[in-house]
Amino acid sequence: GQSIAILTSGGDAQGMNATVRACLRMAIFLEYKVFLIKEGFQGLITGGDYIFLADWKSVSGILHLGGTSLGSSRSPEFMERSGRLKAAYNLVMLGISNLIAIGGDGTMTGINTLKQEWHLLISELVETSQIIQQKAINVSLLNVVGLVASIDNDFASTDMTIGTDSALSRIVSALDNIQTTATSHQRCFILEVMGRHCGFLGVAAALASEADWLFIPEYPPEKGWEEKMCERLIKMRDSGQRMNLIIVSEGATDKNGRPITPNQIKDAIENVKLDTRITILGHIQRGGHPSAYDRILASRMGAEAVLCLVDYNKDSLPQVIAVEGNSITRISLIDSIAKLRSLKTMMEERDYDRVAVARGQYFVS
Numbered sequence: 001g002q003s004i005a006i007l008t009s010g011g012d013a014q015g016m017n018a019t020v021r022a023c024l025r026m027a028i029f030l031e032y033k034v035f036l037i038k039e040g041f042q043g044l045i046t047g048g049d050y051i052f053l054a055d056w057k058s059v060s061g062i063l064h065l066g067g068t069s070l071g072s073s074r075s076p077e078f079m080e081r082s083g084r085l086k087a088a089y090n091l092v093m094l095g096i097s098n099l100i101a102i103g104g105d106g107t108m109t110g111i112n113t114l115k116q117e118w119h120l121l122i123s124e125l126v127e128t129s130q131i132i133q134q135k136a137i138n139v140s141l142l143n144v145v146g147l148v149a150s151i152d153n154d155f156a157s158t159d160m161t162i163g164t165d166s167a168l169s170r171i172v173s174a175l176d177n178i179q180t181t182a183t184s185h186q187r188c189f190i191l192e193v194m195g196r197h198c199g200f201l202g203v204a205a206a207l208a209s210e211a212d213w214l215f216i217p218e219y220p221p222e223k224g225w226e227e228k229m230c231e232r233l234i235k236m237r238d239s240g241q242r243m244n245l246i247i248v249s250e251g252a253t254d255k256n257g258r259p260i261t262p263n264q265i266k267d268a269i270e271n272v273k274l275d276t277r278i279t280i281l282g283h284i285q286r287g288g289h290p291s292a293y294d295r296i297l298a299s300r301m302g303a304e305a306v307l308c309l310v311d312y313n314k315d316s317l318p319q320v321i322a323v324e325g326n327s328i329t330r331i332s333l334i335d336s337i338a339k340l341r342s343l344k345t346m347m348e349e350r351d352y353d354r355v356a357v358a359r360g361q362y363f364v365s
């Protein structure tokens with residue numbers, strides 16, 4: 001039968017293991033031969049022991065584990081054509097014509113490029129030996145499917161990415177802990193959350209914790225935000241609140257694109273003499289067990305990825321598995337990458353009105 005290879009790449013996210021498990025088991029159920037790849041695209045380039053034939057038991061007991069037991073990497077070599085040529089060689093030699101990649105936007109861009117270059121890479125490889133020429137017949141077409149696992153929820157055209165819900169639970173439980181000590185000491189707390197260029201984790205955490213103020217990359221504050229924020233903090237104290245909570249996304253900036261840091265916020269608050277502390281959650285958000293939601297989302301998406309491969313024909317465009325309104329759907333890989341690129345441009349041009357529309361209206365309401 002045909003072969004499928006599965007890898008996890010980029011920053012890890014809770015639920016990656018559950019995703020690998022679902023892909024592998026659905027693939028074996030449908031009588032595919034399944035290869036697992038260690039250390040992401042780097043393993044695909046290195047080959048040898050990094051690409052191994054797996055069976056049903058290879059993914060036993062990992063559904064509930066965070067991280068990725070396959071290992072991951074942000075591979076600079078795969079960004080070079082020479083790296084992708086080595087990856088193509090390994091796929092050809094093992095007769096693998098289906099690739100499932102689990103990761104963030106960088107990973108999706110990686111498989112998109114590999115897919116687009118595939119014919120050129122193959123023609124370059126077949127010129128080098130007759131053995132490759134024979135093997136290449138079986139893999140003249142490379143089918144790719146993307147599964148978005150990233151705590152940032154920054155991917156276009158899907159409601160949720162795998163790992164986001166778990167990261168949010170981590171943030172909310174940290175916030176609950178902060179609230180008790182902050183209340184005892186009548187303090188103001190600034191919590192920095194992850195999300196790279198996306199404010200989703202910040203918005204969701206603020207909604208779940210009654211935060212007093214929020215900074216996100218997509219909605220930079222007007223000039224004079226320091227005074228407005230302090231007024232609000234004092235108003236909340238006057239209304240009986242014993243503490244204040246401010247959430248700041250790691251990528252937050254002002255209207256001129258200058259970063260807004262927790263220290264800068266703290267300095268502003270000290271003008272109104274509120275005792276202030278900073279907590280930077282960091283990688284705690286990405287570690288630990290996946291939530292029930294992420295385990296189930298990962299399992300549903302993983303199974304769908306394999307079904308998507310089954311449905312491909314020679315004219316199919318590559319797909320990414322998404323969730324829209326609680327239904328698992330397939331979206332075009334090329335389109336979603338184009339959307340991500342245009343969002344990036346809007347952010348670079350600081351065209352925040354268009355960013356708000358692209359990201360969802362809740363950022364401005």
Ligand code: F6P
Pocket residue numbers: 011104150151152194195196250286
């Ligand atoms: O993309 C996930 C993420 O955790 C971002 O939120 C963060 O900006 C980045 O990865 C951190 O990267 P690294 O783990 O390489 O420090």
